[in-house]
Amino acid sequence: MRMEYVEAVLELVALIPAGTAVAYGDVAELLGSGGARQVGSVLSHHGSSAPWWRVLKASGDAPPGHEREALALYVLEGTPLLGSYAEYLRTGEGRWRVDLMSARWAPSDGDFDRIDAIAEGLERRRHKMSAPDDEMTV
Template identity: 75%
Template sequence: MRSEYVEAVLALVELVPPGAAVAYGDVAELLGSGGARQVGSVMSHHGSSVPWWRVLRASGEAPQGLGAEALQFYLAEKTPLLGRYLDFIRTGEGRWRVDLMAARWAPDDHDFDLIDSIAERLERQLHKLSAPDDEMTV
């Protein structure tokens, strides 16, 4: 995966505020590049330095294998949850998920300006890398 894409995904994830969440596909859509699987791959391999728990599956399920750890963050940030998360805390049993309808991040104008800047920088970097040599000298 190109480092430019990794950097753009991580920069966007850092914008998601506490208590909010986005799906992998939301990140790709906001960047205007890649898809849910590519964002998931970035988060899986490089996401430990950003609030990874705020990026999840479209179903609202926490990243695979990280549910118990993510739940602690969700509770601390008062992220809206659905299901039997209290049972999960007590016994390790019970299914739960983030209520993505309630928790989905709605960027404001300032956020969109930052997102646009990240997406434009990514586009310039990717175009520069893919441009033939004669285009780069113009």
């Protein structure tokens, strides 16, 4: 995976406020590039310093293998949840998920300006990388 895509995903994920969430596919759509699996791969391999728990499956399920850690962060941030999450915290039993309908991040105009800048920067870097050598000289 190209580093310019990794950087763009991580930059966009950093904009997602506490208490909100988006699906992997939402990130790809906002960037205008890639897909849900690519975004998931970026977060899996490079996302430890990003708020990775705020990006999840469209079903609202937490990233596999990180359910307990993610749930603690959702509760701390006040992210809307569905199911028996209190039971899960106590015993590790029970099913829960993020209420993505209520928790979905609705970017403000200022957020969209930043998102557009990230997407445009990604596109410029990609174009520069794919340009023939003679186009790269100024």
